[in-house]
Amino acid sequence: MGDEQPREPREPRGARRRRETREKLIEAAFSLMAERGLDAVTINEITEAADVGIGSFYNHFESREALQAAVIDTVFEEFADHLDRLVVAIDDPAEVIAISVRHTVLRAQHEPLWGQFLVKEGLSTRALTRGLGARLARDIQRGIAKRRFSTPDPTMSLITLGAGVLGAIAAVLETQKPDSMLQSLGLDRGSAAERAAAMLLHGLGLSFDQADVIARLPLPEI
Structure with missing residues (x-):
């Protein structure tokens, strides 16, 4: 007893x-x-x-707006919090962004409804100033401060990177359709997350070789 x-x-x-x-x-x-x-x-x-x-x-x-806020918190904030905990010990902003991009694209690939929601709302003011958008802005600024990234316009870098992630998600979701033409253009769902991360890092000033190496590092699990 x-x-x-x-x-x-x-x-x-x-x-x-x-x-x-x-x-x-x-x-x-x-x-x-x-x-x-x-x-x-x-x-x-x-x-x-x-x-x-x-x-x-x-x-x-x-109100409906209160429910919208709860949905946004569920979709954007909770996932962003998970990513924050995952990268807390990683000092390189480039590696942090690569991990975040890869996990975001992979989750959308495995949870298409989540991906659809992100594509529809990902460039809204709500999304860019909270959750994933706020973390991306923070990591870009950290990379600039550490001279890891070379960009004269952090705001446009945030918008461009956000659009790049959403474009990769939309493309991955499109490949799930039986009549999709994207696979014939060379889009492989198995490598889409890494390829997206590499191109986005290159857009922040890393060389192609640097970006590709970082984008293919072992991915820590959430």
């Missing part, structure tokens, strides 16, 4: 139901917004897809 471990306190039934309802609303909103865009989905459509009542929606979110 004395060796028994104390049990974790059980989540109260009411709290569990509230959490599950909130998760259903976020998941439904995410699916719809990935297909049509953040601002093209109504509350009625979200509650219908989640199979919950309008009243339940307002028990969790005061």
Whole structure:
């Protein structure tokens, strides 16, 4: 008896139901917004897809904008936090960006709905100033300060790199279609993440050889 471990306190039934309802609303909103865009989905459509009542929606979110913020936090912030923890001990900004780009493209490849959402919202002000966008801006500035990157315009570098990542994701998603022509142009899904990282690092001033070596380093797992 004395060796028994104390049990974790059980989540109260009411709290569990509230959490599950909130998760259903976020998941439904995410699916719809990935297909049509953040601002093209109504509350009625979200509650219908989640199979919950309008009243339940307002028990969790005061407006559609509040739900949008929760979806963005789920898509952009949580993943960016995971990446931050992954690269915390890495001092080279080029290696940090390569790891972040590769993991982002690979996640989109394995989770197409997540990738669709990122493509639709990735260049919005919301995305560029939070989550992945904010981390990319930070890492570009770190690289400039360390003289690792050579760019006269950090803001345009952020936009260009962001667009490059989204373009790589869109291309990878396109190759999943049976009638896609991209594979005939030489796009191999197996190497797309590394190739994207290498080209983006070259855009920040690294030589092709340097960028390619860094983009192909062993990738730490999330």
